[in-house]
Amino acid sequence: MGQRTSRPQTASAEETAARRAETQHQKWLREQRELVTQTMRFSQVDRPCPKCKKMQRAEEFETHLVCCLTKPALEFNTDVLEVDQGECIICYEDLLSQQVIARLPCLCIFHEHCLKDWFKVREECPSHPSSDD
16 A cells, blocks of 8 residues: 555656657747748749859749759860960950960950859850840
Protein backbone atom coordinates (compact mmCIF):
# COMPACT_ATOMS: atom_id res chain seq x y z
CA MET A 1 0.00 0.00 0.00
CA GLY A 2 2.81 2.38 0.67
CA GLN A 3 4.25 1.93 -2.80
CA ARG A 4 3.83 4.71 -5.31
CA THR A 5 3.14 3.89 -8.88
CA SER A 6 4.86 5.78 -11.62
CA ARG A 7 1.84 5.53 -13.89
CA PRO A 8 0.56 9.10 -13.29
CA GLN A 9 4.03 10.55 -13.89
CA THR A 10 4.39 8.60 -17.14
CA ALA A 11 1.02 9.87 -18.36
CA SER A 12 2.03 13.38 -17.41
CA ALA A 13 5.35 13.03 -19.28
CA GLU A 14 3.49 11.68 -22.30
CA GLU A 15 1.04 14.57 -22.17
CA THR A 16 3.92 17.05 -21.87
CA ALA A 17 5.68 15.47 -24.84
CA ALA A 18 2.45 15.56 -26.86
CA ARG A 19 1.91 19.25 -25.96
CA ARG A 20 5.52 20.03 -26.90
CA ALA A 21 5.13 18.23 -30.24
CA GLU A 22 1.85 20.07 -30.92
CA THR A 23 3.51 23.41 -30.06
CA GLN A 24 6.41 22.65 -32.41
CA HIS A 25 3.99 21.62 -35.14
CA GLN A 26 2.01 24.86 -34.73
CA LYS A 27 5.25 26.88 -34.87
CA TRP A 28 6.29 25.02 -38.03
CA LEU A 29 2.87 25.72 -39.62
CA ARG A 30 3.19 29.46 -38.81
CA GLU A 31 6.67 29.53 -40.35
CA GLN A 32 5.43 27.75 -43.49
CA ARG A 33 2.52 30.20 -43.85
CA GLU A 34 4.96 33.10 -43.49
CA LEU A 35 7.24 31.63 -46.17
CA VAL A 36 4.31 31.23 -48.55
CA THR A 37 3.22 34.81 -47.84
CA GLN A 38 6.74 36.15 -48.43
CA THR A 39 7.06 34.14 -51.64
CA MET A 40 3.76 35.47 -52.92
CA ARG A 41 4.78 39.04 -52.07
CA PHE A 42 8.18 38.56 -53.71
CA SER A 43 6.60 37.18 -56.88
CA GLN A 44 4.56 40.39 -57.19
CA VAL A 45 7.60 42.69 -57.02
CA ASP A 46 9.47 44.01 -60.04
CA ARG A 47 13.12 43.00 -59.83
CA PRO A 48 16.28 42.88 -61.94
CA CYS A 49 17.27 39.83 -63.91
CA PRO A 50 20.26 38.20 -62.20
CA LYS A 51 21.94 37.57 -65.59
CA CYS A 52 21.44 40.74 -67.63
CA LYS A 53 20.58 43.11 -64.74
CA LYS A 54 17.61 44.61 -66.63
CA MET A 55 14.63 45.46 -64.44
CA GLN A 56 11.71 43.11 -65.13
CA ARG A 57 8.03 43.43 -64.32
CA ALA A 58 6.89 40.77 -61.87
CA GLU A 59 4.50 39.08 -64.29
CA GLU A 60 7.23 38.77 -66.95
CA PHE A 61 10.16 37.89 -64.72
CA GLU A 62 10.11 34.09 -65.09
CA THR A 63 9.69 34.19 -68.87
CA HIS A 64 12.48 36.74 -69.23
CA LEU A 65 14.78 34.75 -66.96
CA VAL A 66 14.30 31.55 -68.97
CA CYS A 67 14.98 33.43 -72.22
CA CYS A 68 17.98 35.21 -70.75
CA LEU A 69 19.54 32.02 -69.38
CA THR A 70 19.01 30.05 -72.58
CA LYS A 71 20.09 32.77 -75.01
CA PRO A 72 23.28 31.74 -76.82
CA ALA A 73 26.42 33.54 -75.71
CA LEU A 74 27.70 36.34 -77.92
CA GLU A 75 31.02 35.22 -79.35
CA PHE A 76 33.91 37.24 -80.71
CA ASN A 77 37.08 36.65 -82.67
CA THR A 78 40.47 37.90 -81.55
CA ASP A 79 43.11 39.36 -83.80
CA VAL A 80 46.20 41.55 -83.70
CA LEU A 81 45.75 44.96 -85.26
CA GLU A 82 47.99 45.67 -88.21
CA VAL A 83 47.31 49.44 -88.24
CA ASP A 84 45.93 51.97 -85.75
CA GLN A 85 42.14 51.85 -85.81
CA GLY A 86 40.47 54.70 -83.87
CA GLU A 87 39.50 54.23 -80.25
CA CYS A 88 37.95 51.58 -78.04
CA ILE A 89 34.59 52.96 -76.92
CA ILE A 90 34.80 50.97 -73.68
CA CYS A 91 38.03 52.49 -72.31
CA TYR A 92 38.32 55.46 -74.74
CA GLU A 93 41.96 54.62 -75.46
CA ASP A 94 43.36 54.30 -78.97
CA LEU A 95 43.35 50.96 -80.73
CA LEU A 96 47.00 50.78 -81.75
CA SER A 97 48.75 48.47 -84.15
CA GLN A 98 50.01 45.19 -82.60
CA GLN A 99 47.34 45.28 -79.85
CA VAL A 100 45.07 42.27 -79.38
CA ILE A 101 41.52 43.19 -80.29
CA ALA A 102 38.16 41.45 -80.18
CA ARG A 103 35.81 41.63 -83.18
CA LEU A 104 32.09 41.01 -82.69
CA PRO A 105 29.72 39.62 -85.36
CA CYS A 106 28.54 43.22 -85.99
CA LEU A 107 32.22 43.95 -86.92
CA CYS A 108 32.77 46.37 -84.03
CA ILE A 109 36.23 46.08 -82.48
CA PHE A 110 37.48 46.69 -78.95
CA HIS A 111 40.51 45.81 -76.85
CA GLU A 112 40.08 42.14 -75.99
CA HIS A 113 40.49 42.75 -72.24
CA CYS A 114 37.96 45.60 -72.37
CA LEU A 115 35.33 43.45 -74.08
CA LYS A 116 35.87 40.57 -71.65
CA ASP A 117 35.31 42.97 -68.74
CA TRP A 118 32.27 44.45 -70.51
CA PHE A 119 30.75 40.98 -70.97
CA LYS A 120 30.93 40.43 -67.21
CA VAL A 121 28.33 43.20 -66.92
CA ARG A 122 26.38 43.00 -70.18
CA GLU A 123 26.75 40.47 -72.95
CA GLU A 124 26.01 42.72 -75.91
CA CYS A 125 27.86 45.07 -78.22
CA PRO A 126 28.61 48.36 -76.41
CA SER A 127 28.04 50.21 -79.70
CA HIS A 128 24.77 48.44 -80.53
CA PRO A 129 22.96 47.65 -77.27
CA SER A 130 19.73 45.70 -77.60
CA SER A 131 16.53 47.59 -77.02
CA ASP A 132 14.51 44.76 -75.47
CA ASP A 133 14.21 46.39 -72.03
